[in-house]
Amino acid sequence: MVDTKTAPGQPERLQLLRVLGPAHIWALGVGIVLVGEYMGWNFAVGKGGMIAGLIACWVAGLLYTCVAMIDSEVTSTVAAAGGQYAQAKHIVGPLMAFNVGLFLVMAYTMLEAANAITIGFLLDTVAGMQGHSGLHQQPFIVLCIMFLAWLNYRGVLATLTFNLVITAIAFMAIIALFLSVQFGVSSVPLDFSAVTTDPMPYGWIGILASLHFGLWYYLGIEGTCQAAEEVRSPARSLPYGTMAGIMTLLIAATMTWYVCSGLIPWEYLGQAGTPLFDAARVTGNRGLMVLLFIGTMFSTLASANGCINDASRAWFSMGRDRYLPIWFGAVHPVYRTPYRSIIFLVPIALIFALGAPLDQVVTFSILSGLLGYTFMTFNMVMFRKKWPLDTIKRGYVHPMHPLPTIVLLILCATAYVAVFLGYGTQLIAMVSFYIIASLWFHFRRYRFVRRGDQFTMPWPRPEGY
């Protein structure tokens, strides 16, 4: 989807076509994130109990509402492909952009690995239900990652269109399960007795700790800004589409918590690999089981496919800007895809999908996302400071600044403590990784970067520089 636009006296420049509206932005955001309802969120119940799981769902919803508000303003102004990576280049500097690029790659690659693990686990569960227990999950994990990488290698348009369809089916499956349970299809009744008998098994510290996996309900909604350059009216479409996506996910997340907490004992739910499918199993209704099996497969495949797409583009962009070896900036001569980046990320996804437990992989993905949300807070302050409201035309100005930034920063700090409770080593490992990578970039890699090319927006000189 490229177009050529040539200004008088300027060389011809390829631009992406502006064809997307608010509905596409909504679909893009919900499509990436919906898998969070099918797996991973339930570890929040494991970390704090049923009530903690619900509070984490809503508090994380508030965090992501702040993310959506801030992101809508910056993205509708920095309407360039690459999303937060392009924002960081223009507002903070190259090293921050390199880190944001890595956040995106790691968050999406780990999410891809988590999706592949879930597919293997689901097939193992279903095989066991059919009397074929002990299925080897590894070949299915490898097959899933390799097949989706191959699809992305060959071209993206058809697969992403297909993604939208299968995401819609996965979303309808959640609604169908909720309505079916409400209308008495389940052979086992909803039971919320744990809410009264064992409401907070860990006390208040469990509520705090559960925020860690509460983020999983919405992780990736900020991916809507990746399409900023392809949106017809960024000022209207990005805020409407993103905020509508958050509202949809808040409703879906609450329904998911309600059905799963009512049908599954919280101790089981807190460690389940496929909670919505398990809820369908408890109903005893074969049709619902098949529907939620399909929903889980579709949501994980759609998400993994989107993750390969987004991670490889972020890696490719960094190669093109020489933040990474330029070798990664190559486009396939026939398929026009960033094929080297796609291939390079496959073994990394495989290593984690085959060798690490689901909750650990999910934690790595969440941590990279969390570091990215922390970046958004000071990025927003710097954006308003370097270009005050009257200096450049903004597509959208978010209200009540700096309140959303302050709330986001407080919630991010709380989420770091939540991850620290139970997963402190991973937190230290991840931050150490980014520190070493940053030093590597600044002292070795940056000399290969063309300075002036890092600022391409038609803005005036930033204040203070």
Add this chain to the structure above:
Amino acid sequence: MAYKPPKQSFAGQIFDVITLLVLTVGALYLPLYLGLAGAAKTPAPIANPTWEALGQNATEQQQWAALGVTDPAAANDIITARFDYSFSWMALVVMAILVIGYFVLVVRLSDKEYRDVIAERFGVKKR
């Protein structure tokens, strides 16, 4: 005068690729592989478990059965496993310093690089 970056050799690019791979796998996967990382959720199974002793009411027992677990002994570890949230304040402070220090480091070094970018894009500012 615009900065002209050196051309990186093919061997140099390969070296950088390997460095990144080693960094990623070494920093993230090795702690998992060596068992240095992991959720501190430990089962505390009870002796002679029954559904009642494990605190499961009649509906919850039906739910366990629908999930394929009919023997309370099989659910013993799952039901009794708990995270250990005891922590040292010192470790929490170290974590906070690490995260804040990381962002301070990145923003300060970025600012140095950003000044190069702005100077090249807009010209050196006259005082």
